Every structure is written in C-alpha cells, then in structure tokens.
Amino acid sequence: MSAGAGAGVGAARACAACLARTWLIARLAGSIEIARHHKRRLREILALSEEQLVAGLGGARAGAIAEEFERLDVDALREAVEGSGLEAVCRHDAAYPARLRDLEDAPAALFVAGGAGRLEGLVGADLEQGPRAVAVVGTRRASADGLEVARALGRGLAAAGVTVVSGMALGVDSAAHAGALESSGRTVAVLAGGADVPYPPSKARLHRLIAERGCVVGELPPGFVAMRWCFPARNRVIAALAHMTIVVEAARRSGSLITAEIAMDIGREVGAVPGPVTAWRSAGTNALLRDGATVIRDAADALDVAVGIGRHEAAVLHLEPRLRTLLGAVADGRDTLAALAGVPAEVGPTLAALTELELLGHLRRAAGGRYVVIPA
C-alpha cells in the first residue's frame, strides 16, 4: 500500500495515485480512440506511464492537461465514487485481484459494484491461491443453441463453485451470467465503461442482479460512458481474471477472439465450443479449436481444465453448502430419501436437492430408491 493512500477507509479506498490515473485515462479517452485508429497498439498505450500518456496523447493540449493532472482534487474523485455506490480497489490493495498483474497493462484500479470483499471471494488473489474462475464469452448475435450452451456452462460452473467471468454483452455473455445466477450466483461482469452504468441498457435488470449476488467491475471511473476502445481493453481484464477463457460462439473477427488471444498470451487456458463447420457463428470457435483450444461440450469439460481432472472433489467442495452436505451424507451411506429426510417438511426440499445433484452429475439413482455417488 503506497504512502498517503486512504486505503481501507470508506468506499473509495484506492490510493490517490491510482485514482488519479483512472481519471487521466478517462480524460484522454477521446485521444486514445483516435490513436487506436492510427495503429498505435492499444495495449501499449494502456501500459504507458502517466507522463508518457499526457505527452503522447495530449497533443496541443498536453500542457493544459498536465497542469490539470497536477492540481487534481483526489478527494472530489473519492466523493464521486462514493456517491455512485461503487467501491474502488487499486493495485496496492489486498482486495485487488493479484492475477491481473499478469497483464503488463493491468488497470490501476477497479471500480466495483457488489463490494470489494465479495470481489476478493470471487476472483481475489492470484491463480494459484485464489478462487477458480472461468470466462465464458462469445458473439452478441448468438444462436438459440449457443445461448443455451452459455447458460448451461454458467450454471454448471457456478454450481461447482467456479466464478463465471464475462462482459454482460448481449448474447453469450449475458446468458453465461444468467446461468450462473440460476445456481450459486458466483459471477463477475466486467464492463467497458463505468461499473455503475448498465451497458447495454437493456441489461439493466441483469446488471442489478449481478451486483446483488456477484460483482460488476470496470476500470474506468463511475459514470464513464464506454468508447469503442474500451471494449477490447475490457477483454484483457476478463482474460486475466479467469483461469480459462471459453468462447461459445464467435464469428471470424469477433471481439471474443481478442479475449482468447490475450488469454493465450498471458498463459491462460483457452477452450471453445465446437459448432457446425458451415455456421458463420462458429467459424471463429472452430478456428480456435483447430489451433489447439480445448473442446468444451459442457460444464464438466470446463471443470476438467479449470479445476483439474481427478480433482473432482475440489469441485464438489465448491458446491452450495446445502448440496455439499447432502452429497457427503449420501457418500456416508445415508443414501435414500427416507434416511435423509426425517420430518415431512424436509422431504420436498431434500428430494429436490437430490435431483439437483443428479442433474449436476454428482449422483445417480440406483435400484430400490438408493442414490449412488458418481466418482470423478
């Protein structure tokens, strides 16, 4: 934690320097947009220091912006963050996901809806120590089948205690979030603009639901409306937060392929859901598969990679506590509904939970109404 930071106090506990940098990038957003058109690599820009940013992008107004940056009122920024209902965690904060440091151009701070503490529980620390996460991304113009697959992946991964990371875009992204919300709710949406601005606006309800049970994050300050460059920039955060990036459906030049590429660059796993070779929506994913991405058919395939084959028990440990307890009881030999439910009020919920475990592939029914644990 850097000296002088107001870390740990209030919602905007990010240090002054980091907050100032997010301000600067937002201030220069228009210039970044133009610079990107001139073939300046976006990620090189985002890796620049503050002085370099001002000098390189400020153009004629570089002096004025430098002066503005010098006299920046960080307390006003903090107030703005608090006013928006977000929390800010910077790279010097323990709650900042250490795994983002694998990016050379890691964001200086993240603005979080849903709480810094919860963010830490979902994607905190580095890949070795921290909770497992899988990114599920894909085209905005997904097929009905693609939506179902994304939803099922989201549901299955979240049920196994793996955090589902995505971008809340239309199509695949939203379906993955929705799926995760249907089970444990472990999901993180990374937005291109301010985390308090639902984008796309039609997903305002999903935005609210994710903020209630998971987290919505963004690297740009509250209220910031995303520009085009922000989307590929957002993709690097998605890739870095997850152990693995799964592309469900993507056309040949889809933005989700950028996420997959970044994931590969920083040593993350990449998976893709195969599709018909004639489907334009699957051209990008099929190409990924040919280049060696893992074939993903369902959540179990993803868990094999993200959690590890033979580490199934680890996945079980991430089940909802209620289901985990039940699974343990079945493994201990209390393997019938009669043995598990003692009072009438328990019968319905217990049966539902057993079937839930059956649907998740942890149990199967055997003769005489017994349930048997399916070994990993």
Next chain:
Amino acid sequence: MLARVTTFTIDGLEPRRVTVEIDVRAGLPNFTIVGLGDRAVREARERVRAAILNSGFEFPLKRVTVNLAPASLRKAGPGFDLAIACAILAAGGHVPADVLERYAVFGELGLGGEMRPCRGALAVAEGTARAGLTGLVLPRQRALEASLVEGLDVLGASSLAQVAEILRGGERPPPPDRDETVLALPVRHLDLADVRGHTDVVEALTIAAAGAHNLLLCGPPGVGKTMLARRLPSILPPLSRAEAVEVTRIHSVAGQHRGAGLMAERPFRAPHHLISASGLVGGGAVPVPGEASLAHHGVLFLDELSEFPRPALEALRQPLEDGRVAIVRGQRTAIFPTRFLLVAATNPCPCGHAPSPRCRCREGDLARHARRLSGPLLDRIDLLVHVQRPDAERLAQEPTASSQTERVRVTAARERQLQRLDGTGVTCNGHMDARLLRRHVRVPDDVERPLQDAYRRGELSARGRDRTLRLARTIADLAASDDVLRAHVVAALGYRHEMSPGVGVAA
C-alpha cells in the same frame, strides 16, 4: 283378467322400467313367464307360487301368463319376484290395481313369503322417481338406501303379506331412520398417525391425494406398502353428497353394499392379482361393475403389480384414460364410471430383496420383472416412490403426520386446483391432459434446460415430461404457490420412474 305392475331392472348402472303384465284365464292350471329372463327369472315361478300360498292367499288354478315388457331387454336376477307376485294378487283382486299403478315394486321373495334384499335398490329408486311414480315398495333392509332419493314414498316391507296390507291401505311401515343418511365424516380406523417412519412416503401420498396422481410403491416385501396404501383414502377430501350417491349406486348394483344408507367413506379396493380382466373393469353377460368401478372416487390398490395378468392390466387402460369404461354386449353398451386413484405396489425384483446382497435374482429375472412392469399402465403413473425398511431410530420416533393434518393440506391444494381449472371440466391436476397442462403450467425458464437435458439423455420421455409438470403443479399447490418454481419441478423429477433401475423404462 289383466293386470300391470311396474318394476325396474338394472342395465349397466341405469334403471330400466319393466312392466310386469299378467294374463289369467280359464284353462289347465299353468304358470309361464316370458320376456327374455335369465334362469333366476324362470325360477321365480316356484318362489312366487310358494310365497303366495304361504302368505295365506290363493294361487289361481288357471292358465297364468306373465310377460316382462319390453321383451327385447335382457332381464336377470330375482328382483322381479315381488312384482310378479303383486301382479297375481292384483289379478285375483287381493290388492287394488289403481294403487299399484302409482307404485313400483321391487324385491326377491323367499318361499315363506318373506322379502329378501337384492342389488341396485338406489338405482331402482332413482328410476322410480324419474318415471314420475309416487313411491317404491321394496325389502325393508333396502328402504334406507332407497330413501336417498328425495321426494319418494319409500315403503320398506318385510313380507308379501305386509306388502298386500300396505297396498290395501293398511298400516304403513315406519319411515327409514333418516339420521343415518347424514353425510358425516366417517369414523376412520386407519390413520397416518399409526405410521412410524416412512416420512417420505407419507409426503408422496399427500402429493398423490392432493392432485389425484397415480402412484407406484416399490419396495421389499413386508416393508409396509399395503399398510401405507390403505391409509390413502383417509387423507382424500370427504366425498360430496353427489359423489357418495354415485359410489353407493355402484356398490349397490354390484351387490357390494353391505351396510345401509349412504356410503360416506371413499372406497378402497384391493383385488388379488389372480383377477380376470372382466373382474377388474366389469363384465358378464349382463354387465356388472368391476373392481375399477367399485373403486370409483376412491383408491384401487394393485399389490404385486407385476403378477397381474397382462390382459387385466391392458384392460385398465381405458378406465385410466377416460375415467369410465364401456362394456359392449350385443347391441347394448354399459358405461361404468372409473375415476379412481391407482396405487400399485411392486417388489423391486422377483425375490423382493433387490438392492441388498440377499437378492438371488439373476440378470434375466430382473429384466423380465422390469418388462412386466413397463408398458401402458406405467404411462399413467405420475409418482414412483421407493419404500424402505425404516431404521430402528425412525421406528421409535413419534409420528410426524396424521391423516387430519395431511387432509387439511390436501383439501387446500384441491381448492386451488378447483379455482384454477374452473370451467375446464377437470377438477384436479392429475386429470389434466397435454393441452390443459400447457395452459396452466408455465415452465420456469431456469428449468427448461434441465428438462431438455434429461430428455436428450433419454431419462425423460415426452409423456414423462408431462407427468413431471403435472406433478410439479401439485407440489406448487401444496406449497400454496401460484407459480411453478424450479424447486417444484426438480422435486417432481425426483419422482419420475423412467430410467429407474428395477422399474424398467417406460414410454
């Protein structure tokens, strides 16, 4: 000399008016009965002659011809005795013919002139009222039953002499004690409170009762399947008066109505597995209701389902689908209602010990067992419930439910269904067809996928999906939920019988 007396015969469950005509004329003494009667009707000659003589009347030493009109209708049973005797007495001027025109008479006679009860008194009384007659003379033992029909002058007599006395304007018999016909909650000797353990099965019984879902109990011998099934009627809502009358009529026609008056308790029928198809659904030259109809508005329990002959189970198909069965005999069709709740029970394997190492069955035996269970009947069964031997700890527990508590839940759930299904002609979830199901059960988005997955893996058929949703609707009703939620569907899936080892694959 000619006389006419009105009586009734039972055709299926319907009373049919029969006019007994008598012609007495000079000639060699002779007594003939014509009019398509069965053997019991022809034998009536001997009973009637003896009864008349032993009651102190004279039997005309003339040529006596009795016709049962309409002559095309097949007539069975001894119920015409009294009508024939009255016709002869009327022809001899012993009873006034004009009084006889306003009354129907019905009953069997003994040789000494005493009246014997016979089947179908309620149906006959209904026919009498419908025919616009003033009253009905019948054996005293059946007067209470006949008096269930409002506005009918029911005269219960114990002998032919008394009948003649009444018809001549003599002392009328005391009216049947109406108090007994009051539809009170019957005293139940079988209560769920007697059950120790089996909490899960009790809950399943409640669901079955709440939505009228057919149920299959699977478990080793002696574990309590029959004991549990017998308690199912105790949690069904009480019979309405109309239902009770219907039940009484069927049992009366079948000669199974042992008591008097209204049957207020829901029937529980448990036919043995050696029963024939016609015994199960009804049949005979003159069709009589079978077990399926006797279980109308009640419970039909088929223990050892896999032991029932295949034709008998096949015959249950129509009754289960339509709630009634049509028996065709020549040109006539008898329709018997069969709205029963089916509870079937089976062993998990031929030896009965399947899950435990004690099972001695070979793979082939198991496959055969499963094959016998699958098929059309299983299609109509919504719940599969495994009954396990409760452990010692559970046996020592105090009972957690009583018939009273469960019946309150069932009645509340039924009330919700009645409101929702108002105007559809269906009264409970278990009877909803695919069309009604689509209209009244909206599948929550978050369960569509698991259902489809199960379907794709072959664990759920299209019919199975319907069964699951019907059941989910009832589980939601029991939870007083207007919407079917994911938890309800998932719980319902837990009762599915497809791909369930030991029960075979259905549909």
